[in-house]
Amino acid sequence: MIHLINVTKTFEPKTVALKNINLHIEPGEFISIVGQSGSGKTTIARLLIAEIRPDKGKIVVGGWNITGIKHRQIPLLRRQIGVVFQDFKLLPKKTVFENVAFALQVSGVPKSRINKIVPQVLKIVDLGDKLNRYPQQLSGGEKQRVAIARALIHRPKILLADEPTGNLDAINSKEIIDLLLKINEFGTTVVLVSHDKEIVNGLKKRVVTLENGEISQDQKVGKYVI
Amino acid sequence: MIIITIKRSLWFALQSFWRNIWLSLATIFIISLTFLSINFLVIINAISDSAITAVKNKIDVSIYFKQDIRESKVAEIKSHLETLTQVKEIVYISPDENLRVFKERRQDDQIIQEVLKELEGNPLSSTLIIKAKNLSDYPEILKAIDNPAYTDLIDKKSYDDHQTVIANINTITNNIKKGALVISLMFVIIAALIVFNTVRIAIFTHQQEIGIMKLVGATNGFIRSPFILENVFSGIMACLVAISVIYFILSLVQPHLANFFNGVDLNLIGYFNKNFIFVFGSQLLGIIVLNIISSSLALGKYLKV
Ligand SMILES: Nc1ncnc2c1ncn2[C@@H]1O[C@H](COP(=O)(O)OP(=O)(O)OP(=O)(O)O)[C@@H](O)[C@H]1O
Numbered sequence A: 001m002i003h004l005i006n007v008t009k010t011f012e013p014k015t016v017a018l019k020n021i022n023l024h025i026e027p028g029e030f031i032s033i034v035g036q037s038g039s040g041k042t043t044i045a046r047l048l049i050a051e052i053r054p055d056k057g058k059i060v061v062g063g064w065n066i067t068g069i070k071h072r073q074i075p076l077l078r079r080q081i082g083v084v085f086q087d088f089k090l091l092p093k094k095t096v097f098e099n100v101a102f103a104l105q106v107s108g109v110p111k112s113r114i115n116k117i118v119p120q121v122l123k124i125v126d127l128g129d130k131l132n133r134y135p136q137q138l139s140g141g142e143k144q145r146v147a148i149a150r151a152l153i154h155r156p157k158i159l160l161a162d163e164p165t166g167n168l169d170a171i172n173s174k175e176i177i178d179l180l181l182k183i184n185e186f187g188t189t190v191v192l193v194s195h196d197k198e199i200v201n202g203l204k205k206r207v208v209t210l211e212n213g214e215i216s217q218d219q220k221v222g223k224y225v226i
Numbered sequence B: 001m002i003i004i005t006i007k008r009s010l011w012f013a014l015q016s017f018w019r020n021i022w023l024s025l026a027t028i029f030i031i032s033l034t035f036l037s038i039n040f041l042v043i044i045n046a047i048s049d050s051a052i053t054a055v056k057n058k059i060d061v062s063i064y065f066k067q068d069i070r071e072s073k074v075a076e077i078k079s080h081l082e083t084l085t086q087v088k089e090i091v092y093i094s095p096d097e098n099l100r101v102f103k104e105r106r107q108d109d110q111i112i113q114e115v116l117k118e119l120e121g122n123p124l125s126s127t128l129i130i131k132a133k134n135l136s137d138y139p140e141i142l143k144a145i146d147n148p149a150y151t152d153l154i155d156k157k158s159y160d161d162h163q164t165v166i167a168n169i170n171t172i173t174n175n176i177k178k179g180a181l182v183i184s185l186m187f188v189i190i191a192a193l194i195v196f197n198t199v200r201i202a203i204f205t206h207q208q209e210i211g212i213m214k215l216v217g218a219t220n221g222f223i224r225s226p227f228i229l230e231n232v233f234s235g236i237m238a239c240l241v242a243i244s245v246i247y248f249i250l251s252l253v254q255p256h257l258a259n260f261f262n263g264v265d266l267n268l269i270g271y272f273n274k275n276f277i278f279v280f281g282s283q284l285l286g287i288i289v290l291n292i293i294s295s296s297l298a299l300g301k302y303l304k305v
């Protein structure tokens, strides 16, 4: 599903964020990427959605070589990868429903279809009764669930979550992780970037550990060891 | 799909227009001024054109025949001259007609009236007034009149080409036009800068939204079109404002035009009515193109998509 082959990324003037990374993720996998701050986790995420390009190496997503992807094709790529961030990235002046519908509007989906599938997806994240709330009327966990709903609305093959629990307490974090596991069970490949030792250890899934831009460990049923 | 996208872009554009109403009004104001100064040019053009046409209409060649020439002879010459391709029309004025006009014109001149009374018969002769199709045709016509066969018949001929008057009109209007052109150009530049900045500010205030749009897979076109549409919308509004202002001013000025340009038939409202589509259509097109160019420049510069 995702292949990073000999990927190197340097930020000017001389920060080597990723050094010769080789990472292969199978369809349907649930993989956690862990590592200290500045180890290059977010850089991998940004490479996958073509926000930045590698200096060296090759990136293939869903059979599509996106290494030198054309500007015009980036939107197509992003509709295939759902993304979730620590800071939710919701629009404060739009309701829960509108925040999710927004993702469909930008790709020209008819209103009738939007009205049908947005409530469905919001039900999956257990927000079926809060369609008309504004983000500020939601808890952190609920906000992140809105963001997940938005990420899922295009039925992506990959869900990329960069520290989705970074701003949440333990209970809310657990809810979000359970939701990610549920999504993974439906067949979506989940890439979770996390700092949280307990969460990662509790998953009993594959863990890739980054150290200074290099993969130091890759365990099938991993533990957060740092 | 395309229609849905257009509809959504339009909706986003209108929303943004209302949310930044003061900025929108400032944009409309400046674009209106641009329109007005350009239309001032159009008006100057119309005035100088009709003034020159009026002067040109006054140009003719008059042939005054000797007194004893019979009317049939004059008619013969008239029909001969009419065969010239350069001639537009020839008016024949009989001695009686000439006398009547002369008397009328010198009504208040006691001496002349008395002299005329003393005289027996009509001291005046026939006249032919010849108008050419083009100004440049007169030399040809004058040459034809210089035919030796006519020299004995013709008392005198007069040709006043009004060249200096036309030259004066041209100089004056050209100077006004130059000034108006400079002003228009200035407004065009200001309008472009304002549009550029409007888009820039809009991008800054929508940065969060734009970032999320990009994240969820919005195309560049979809992100850009509301900004461009918003300014096209301002352009259309400004065009409407300018049209209203121009017609309002013209309706005030029109009644006084005839007095001011003594006798020159100058119907500016009619002129604008006749050329409405061309005049305003081309200006609207121009402002839309200007909007699209400066919006795209601003977007390209400040929106790394
Ligand atoms: N735009 C940038 N310009 C310069 N350096 C950058 C840029 N983005 C990231 N870096 C550097 O690249 C390295 C990796 O950054 P990255 O964001 O991938 O770390 P991270 O593992 O996500 O850290 P954290 O856990 O704090 O989010 C860091 O040293 C960072 O300072």
Ligand SMILES: [Mg+2]
Residues within 6 Å of the ligand: A041, A042, A043, A162
């Ligand atoms: Mg990070």
